[in-house]
Amino acid sequence: MKTKIKGATVVLETGCITGDIIIEDSLIAAINPTDDIAVDCEIDATGQIVLPGFIDPHTHMSLQQSEKFRAADDFYSGTVAAALGGTTAIIDHIAFSPAGSPLMTSIERYHQLATDAVIDYGFHGVIQRVDDDIITELKDIIKNKGVSSFKAYSTYGFPVNDQDLLRLLAAVKEVDGVLTVHCENDGITRYYNEIFAKEGKTAAHHYPQTRPNLAEAETVGRFIDWAGHLGDAPAYIVHTSARQSLQRVVQNRQQGQKNIFVETCTQYLVLDESVYQQSDEQAARFIMAPPLRTKDDQAALWQALFDGTVQTVGTDHCPFMLAEKKLGEADYRNAPGGIAGVQERGLMMYTEAVVKRNMPLVDFANVMSTNAAKIFKCYPKKGTIKVGSDADLVILNPNQTFEFKREVLKSNCDYSPYEGYTAKASIEKVFSKGELIVDQNKFVGKRGAGSFLHR
Ligand SMILES: [Zn+2]
Numbered sequence: 001m002k003t004k005i006k007g008a009t010v011v012l013e014t015g016c017i018t019g020d021i022i023i024e025d026s027l028i029a030a031i032n033p034t035d036d037i038a039v040d041c042e043i044d045a046t047g048q049i050v051l052p053g054f055i056d057p058h059t060h061m062s063l064q065q066s067e068k069f070r071a072a073d074d075f076y077s078g079t080v081a082a083a084l085g086g087t088t089a090i091i092d093h094i095a096f097s098p099a100g101s102p103l104m105t106s107i108e109r110y111h112q113l114a115t116d117a118v119i120d121y122g123f124h125g126v127i128q129r130v131d132d133d134i135i136t137e138l139k140d141i142i143k144n145k146g147v148s149s150f151k152a153y154s155t156y157g158f159p160v161n162d163q164d165l166l167r168l169l170a171a172v173k174e175v176d177g178v179l180t181v182h183c184e185n186d187g188i189t190r191y192y193n194e195i196f197a198k199e200g201k202t203a204a205h206h207y208p209q210t211r212p213n214l215a216e217a218e219t220v221g222r223f224i225d226w227a228g229h230l231g232d233a234p235a236y237i238v239h240t241s242a243r244q245s246l247q248r249v250v251q252n253r254q255q256g257q258k259n260i261f262v263e264t265c266t267q268y269l270v271l272d273e274s275v276y277q278q279s280d281e282q283a284a285r286f287i288m289a290p291p292l293r294t295k296d297d298q299a300a301l302w303q304a305l306f307d308g309t310v311q312t313v314g315t316d317h318c319p320f321m322l323a324e325k326k327l328g329e330a331d332y333r334n335a336p337g338g339i340a341g342v343q344e345r346g347l348m349m350y351t352e353a354v355v356k357r358n359m360p361l362v363d364f365a366n367v368m369s370t371n372a373a374k375i376f377k378c379y380p381k382k383g384t385i386k387v388g389s390d391a392d393l394v395i396l397n398p399n400q401t402f403e404f405k406r407e408v409l410k411s412n413c414d415y416s417p418y419e420g421y422t423a424k425a426s427i428e429k430v431f432s433k434g435e436l437i438v439d440q441n442k443f444v445g446k447r448g449a450g451s452f453l454h455r
Pocket of ligand 1: 058059060093316
């Protein structure tokens with residue numbers, strides 16, 4: 001089966017061209033071929049933009065957050081929503097297994113959970129404890145099991161201590177993997193949580209004060225310092241939100257440190273702490289860690305995205321139903337943490353970055369797709385428009401608008417933090433491995449068509 005996409009603006013890594021793409025079966029077969037190739041299907045995309053399918057490096061599908069709460073999206077509904085937003089691959093942060101489990105326990109469980117996915121998916125492994133067996137297993141998984149990145153937490157139930165952080169960094173460096181860390185200082189967050197509880201300040205609007213910028217920046221600084229100390233071990237900071245964190249990254253890079261990778265998320269770029277000042281019911285909808293920050297932090301993040309300090313934009317997609325979020329209204333500790341966004345990211349980032357702030361399309365493709373593919377080792381199969389790469393493509397129509405209304409957002413969640421937002425483009429078509437899976441904002445793909453992304 002051969003398909004020709006004709007006459008579009010095609011965003012290559014080297015620049016934009018106007019021309020044709022030939023898809024043959026699952027792959028990109030030719031870009032602007034000189035001779036006439038006979039095809040089965042021709043799509044006129046004049047005036048539209050073809051980009052490499054977006055990669056969301058940070059999602060939480062089918063997440064059991066505690067005994068009480070399960071995220072609203074499973075791998076089917078979550079990847080349908082992702083596809084509708086132009087995303088053709090996700091790398092999911094998987095959940096903990098019972099204490100004492102080997103690392104493969106969670107990974108094997110997620111292989112079962114993800115069989116219904118409609119786009120390709122990878123996993124970041126997860127670290128709960130560190131000992132000799134875990135380090136041996138970690139290296140084996142990175143080398144042989146297609147999971148090249150792992151996540152450790154500095155807070156919640158399983159904070160990684162300094163010695164373990166060093167052991168993990170040394171291990172990933174040895175086998176060319178990546179350590180990703182949720183950076184928030186456990187002591188600082190505990191300190192504030194305890195004081196606030198004693199003073200009865202548990203209403204949802206107090207929540208962001210329990211996780212100040214310093215909590216993030218301190219741990220970012222420590223994480224990358226240790227990585228640098230070990231000879232530039234690959235260190236990836238997830239969901240960066242604070243100006244001070246970015247300053248530490250810039251400082252270490254200026255001293256010559258390499259292999260620091262920085263992710264932010266859509267919510268930190270487009271939402272800010274003012275949502276916590278509305279009502280406690282509203283504030284509870286935005287309980288996530290780190291919390292939303294000030295306009296000043298937001299400006300710093302945009303600057304960092306434009307100057308290359310930040311490499312990737314994820315979503316941390318982890319939605320919970322309104323009734324569950326509402327449990328945090330009077331006491332923020334009772335609500336599950338996380339918000340939706342896997343569908344909204346593509347069009348919202350196009351609008352905010354390209355339309356409003358003039359980000360060049362090549363840079364946009366980098367932060368939405370190419371950089372994540374390179375960092376997480378699925379490039380050039382993913383993340384680029386090149387002959388021989390998977391035909392994962394999104395066609396954007398920049399001449400239409402698209403409003404985020406309940407009926408067009410396909411997450412199972414019953415609210416979107418971005419409802420009412422009007423994007424300055426729409427998703428015309430999405431191809432996953434050469435198959436048309438979204439046509440005019442409608443999902444036309446197949447349950448289970450996604451496969452595991454061996455990275
Ligand atoms: Zn997360």
